[in-house]
Amino acid sequence: MSTSSMQTVGGHGDSPQRVRAERLNVEQASYAYSATAQSAPTFTLGATSFQAHERELVAILGPNASGKSTLLRLISGTIAPLSGRVELDGEETSRLDVRTRAQRIAVVHQESPAVYPVLAGDFVLQGRHPYGRALRFAKKEDIEIARNALAQVGVEHLSRRSMGELSGGEKQRVILARALAQQPRLILLDEPTLHLDIGAQVELLERMRQLAQENRYAVVIVTHELSLAAEFADQVVLLQHGRCLRVGPPAAVYQRELLEQVFEAPLDVEIGPAGRPRVNLRARRGEDAT
């Protein structure tokens, strides 16, 4: 573990003796959307429980409309659970004020649409917003942290380029650098691999694992990429129709019948040499002949 980068980009409170301290605790958390206060809910997320420790990568898996985004919003604290609790280091995320929350939780969306172009370096500096006051003129320290964050994702050289001219993969890394500049304890990624080719997907997840190790983040990734989650996640939370079906290491959750039923596709699951499951799409019988 590189301690130098830890001090600048991820140095947080816990004593070094406590290995793999629990960061995130989701306990029987549920939520319901409805059009008005009186009407019946249009979507519900049933009670969901799981924990994420520091340096751990948790994948929330499920098909569309399974409740992944709702769970992500519950974790990020932008909505409060109807019942149960969502705690980060013992504090309920939805009760933190917006500034403190941004110092502890960074959320990375698949794309960051900008109305006006901004330089990549200045974009990363936005990650320092929750630490500043009033007009937030960048201090030396902020610039140092932003540089470090860019370096950690390997795009220092892009700092003076406009966000508008970057490729999808480069942009994704700069957005990730902004999240690192927030010096969070928990990083949430919402479908981060959606617009990336397979090489960039693997690279991103490898980088996330490495960053989680170095900076002691807990990382939660929402995805429907079964193979990537199997390869990189320490834990998987499997959702379907707003219900939490399974929580556990990929090898325990990835059962053929279960995955086939959830994703409504014929799949093969085998356990690879490292003990991680592999998922392949099995061709339908009718299509074998053609």
Place this chain on the structure above:
Amino acid sequence: MRPLTVKRLLWTCGALAAVLLACVVLALKLGAVPISVTDLVINLGRIAIGQSDQLPTEYRLIVFDLRLPRILLGIMVGAALSVAGASFQALLRNPLADPFVLGVSSGAALGSILMLIIAPQIAVLSPVGAFLGAIATITVVYFLGRRDGQLDSTTLLLGGIISASFLSAIIMFLMTTLAGRDLRGMVFWLMGDLSTPVPAGLRWIFTAGLLIGIGAIYTTAADLNLLLTGEREAIHLGVDVTRVKLVVYVSASLLTALAVSASGAIGYVGLLVPHAVRLIFGSDYRLLIPASALCGAIAIVLADTLARTVVAPTELPVGAMTAMAGAPIFIYLLRRGLR
């Protein structure tokens, strides 16, 4: 990485203030009665050393009682409209937003007229009516511009443009049926005009309102930078979005109301000035807001000087000048945006 520094901010604003000062001197000089710069400097010097009683009467009347108040009004109106425009552009994440295009100016004009009809003897109610009209219009346009719970750029603009023409029609109706009452003319309310001086009793209200409005918006400048990337993103970066939106909507409506009740609905300034500033100085709101205020003042002072001089001894309304320059640029931006 090229973060904004206090030094760069001050240098830029200082340079723009110098340009504004030069424009003011030019505007004092030019007009139906030409005045030499030397005379102007000498007489300004006399005022500075407290000998204003030695000024020639005629000179005093033209330069200091006619031109100077009009120029000062132009500075205030230009600053108010430009900052309001820049604010709406950030809040609505739409580069084409502007108090005139969104109908907020027409709403303010209608509110002001209604107050003049209801209580003509209480002058202070006119800007109050303008403020209520502005707030009501931006609220309606905001909800017209929503589609599936999201702000839709095209729907928002259509909503604004339709509201503007609807409100203008009501203003025309009122002005036509109520002709003869002591209301300023249709051209004033629909095009904007700086020839009517603000009543002396209202001047301090306008100055205070302007400073409060721009000041309040400026405290949120760093938040507006993040709001431009989207509300969700801004929340995750620690911006109290509800508070910022409230402060900026109210302040921008206040600025529009002040400008409109003093000079009618001058168009396109709030659109063009922030764009020009963005092209030159970048889109950081910490610089954009003060630079837009200064450039807006420069633009109106120049436009009004042209309006006073091109067809002298008669005058054009200043809104005609800004629309002549503004409309083609608006179409250009619209086409570029829709590509």
